[in-house]
Amino acid sequence: MTYSGTAANPLLDPINQMLMSVGQAPVQDTSDPNTDIDIARRTLTQCSNEIQAEGWSFNKEYHVLMPLDDTGRILIPNNMLQAALSTRVVANATHRAVMRKDPSLDGDSLYLYDMVHHTFIWSQATYCDVLWYYDWVELPKPIQMYVNAKACKMFAQRTIGDPGVIGQLQDQENFCKTYALEFDTQQYIHSIFGYEEEGDFYSSYQPYQALRRF
Numbered sequence: 001m002t003y004s005g006t007a008a009n010p011l012l013d014p015i016n017q018m019l020m021s022v023g024q025a026p027v028q029d030t031s032d033p034n035t036d037i038d039i040a041r042r043t044l045t046q047c048s049n050e051i052q053a054e055g056w057s058f059n060k061e062y063h064v065l066m067p068l069d070d071t072g073r074i075l076i077p078n079n080m081l082q083a084a085l086s087t088r089v090v091a092n093a094t095h096r097a098v099m100r101k102d103p104s105l106d107g108d109s110l111y112l113y114d115m116v117h118h119t120f121i122w123s124q125a126t127y128c129d130v131l132w133y134y135d136w137v138e139l140p141k142p143i144q145m146y147v148n149a150k151a152c153k154m155f156a157q158r159t160i161g162d163p164g165v166i167g168q169l170q171d172q173e174n175f176c177k178t179y180a181l182e183f184d185t186q187q188y189i190h191s192i193f194g195y196e197e198e199g200d201f202y203s204s205y206q207p208y209q210a211l212r213r214f
Contacts, residue, residue, distance in 0.1 A: 010137045014148045015040045021152040022160050047151040057188035059132045072121040074112035082131040089127045142183035149176040
């Protein structure tokens with residue numbers, strides 16, 4: 001009998017890995033109202049968010065056009081973890097943006113807020129460098145392994161707290177992280193200057209961007 005994930009239940013395998021890491025029997029249905037299954041599901045989601053927020057070659061995209069909505073605001077999609085104005089776009093030089101909830105609107109949606117002009121209203125669409133969030137089935141296999149290994153360790157911390165088990169799971173997490181980093185370096189052109197965007201990606205020293213000292 002196998003417990004690998006299916007199209008209908010892709011989280012079955014990672015959750016069973018978490019259960020077995022603390023000596024529990026695998027299950028066939030992750031919708032079971034079992035407390036440990038719920039803890040495992042939430043832990044997996046948390047670890048996936050944390051790792052993807054670090055920024056990897058598979059989920060970081062440069063110069064993404066952010067359109068205006070009917071009110072002149074720039075809505076942040078639910079699957080976008082971060083958005084920063086692309087520094088190589090000339091029109092962005094007079095703006096500085098952050099992701100915020102507009103207090104004048106209902107709901108929990110985030111919008112791009114201009115901290116220079118103190119407004120959510122933009123005169124035109126703009127380009128941002130963004131981090132996307134992907135569901136489990138969309139993650140590259142090495143990233144899945146890293147997320148699952150970290151989730152196994154955190155699950156053990158939350159359920160049994162055995163230092164010996166946690167230490168072994170930490171070793172596994174370290175191995176999977178190394179594998180994920182190796183995968184990432186093969187997916188993109190890296191150097192001491194960072195990521196390549198469009199040819200010349202080295203930013204020389206610019207005095208006006210230096211730390212201002214009083």
